[in-house]
Amino acid sequence: MMKKIKKYKLPIGILCVVIAILILLQSCSSEHWWFGYTYETDGYTNKSATIVKINYPSEKVVIPSTIFFHKVNALGGYVTGYNLWGAERKGMFEDNDIVKEIVVSEGIEYIFNRCFDHCISLESIQLPSTIKQFSFTNCESLKNVNFNGDVKEIESLSFSGCSSLETLVIPDNIADRGIAYGAFSGCTSLKSINIPDNITAIQRYTFSNCISLKQLVLSKNIKSIEWGAFENCTLLEKIIIYDKAEDIADNAFEGCDKLTIYGIKGSYAEQYANEHNIPFEELNNIVD
Template identity: 30%
Template sequence: MKKSKKIISLAFVVLLLISIVPMSASAAEVVYGNFSFELNGTTNQATLSEYNGNSSSVKVPDTVYGYTVTKIDDLVFYKHDEIQSVSLPNTIKSIGFSAFSSCTKLKKIILPVTVTSMGEYTFNNCTSLTEAYVNSAIETLPNYMFKNCTSLTKVNVNFYTEKIGTRAFDGCTSLKSLPNGVAITEIGDEAFFNSGLESIKINDTVTTIANGAFSNCSKLTKVNVPSSVTSIFDNAFSNCGENLTIIGDYGSYAEKYAKDNNITFEENPLLIGDVNNDGDINVRDSVYILRYIALQSGYEIPEGTLIFKRADVNGDGKVDVTDATLIQKYALHMIDKF
């Protein structure tokens, strides 16, 4: 009988120990305020796995019980339509699929530069969102990131970002201009499908405009396409209406594309004398011509090209020392016109 009691007591102690020690030494679920977190003992990091609050203002903590909060899991804030503002710490590295989808009262979002990974549909159907500052160090804006954000008017993008993903701005009917992004090279499939764009200037880092990128943009009337663009898919501007005009440089791919697709083309107004195309007329332009005359590598001015038109400042059909001298005099305010 005594032996039996000892066995029962030992079993009780074992069960008690199991109940207070996590099943895994590397992970545990904890509650912290209105949040649930998964703690990883191996990395000392925490993942926000659930939100159970109902506040209009949410601040995600940077640490939980000594663990650094580095990830927001899939669907954490999905359909929390009471949320109007969210503050994210500079410890967040990853934001999951549809993490903020259908937060229909969310007005503004600032994503920290520490974020290097984001899932698709991140802010899908956030219909009150007007401003988004994507400071995140991501190469591609996720597919469907701002789909149906019908109030969105301003988007800033980090210099890390090189591509706008598929339908990233699909249905953003209040968006009249492109996101500010200095390193974007590719505009993805249907990136701005059915958006409110009206008159846009594509960044001169862009090289590719993909399939349907601006299709169904019924208000789009003017698109300034830089010479950096060397690939435009045939239906990139489908269903944009008869008033669409592509503005580009003489002899550029944009000109060829417009003519091949029966779209009105306008040549960019030339800044005669701006040989290096930096937006200014100065001594550097004169030096460019002199190096061209000296046959220095990298300083080419082929006849019939846009650079030739800018360099032939006196309009005599040649690019020579006379043009270089005129540019110098203009730059030194010795003459006020060519």
């Protein structure tokens, strides 16, 4: 006759002690580890977390919205002007050559500078509706960026050096100066991009060295095109500038030898074209 095997149940009190010890160990260090990630908690409230490292990267990564009872608020990198974690801290995916696809979960708001710097194999990323800040500098394989929400700003150099990026759809609710300087500089494969109507300025070097860009329709509310905005866009043939434009830098189109400006007759755009020996064509009332 077979003996019954007794099932051992861990008393609730001991289980609570084990959990308490785990929490205590997590709180005693500035860095914590949990299921393949290294993270840091908010030193004031201890309620939110920043994931600073992925310990075991794979080709596809889904970044969680919570980690060990903490809401994930940010992905680690460098804060503009100084390094938040000391001289040796790298961005979460900086110099990574394994990851190809990333899904950032809902609730995450910030992707700090250099988090993805030189993540050379990254091809596709899906951003949540909660994202407020991000940067993908020198992600040379990045082809697809899916914005899924209320993005207000594309920060300086956000896509700089993303040499495989061919097309990008910018959310319509971006702020009026929401495309910061150098945002797409060095995107050498960029062929198509929309400029939402509430954008009022093309800032410094925004599209410099975008050598595949052939034509662009600017926002009807563009007032200024700043220093070097389209510098060395050598294939740029057609740009539409509406009559609200009132300030265009002398070198905004330096190196754009094939360019023709299309605009409203008698506008500042026509005056600028004439003064800088750039061909000008009158824009029809209806534009396809």
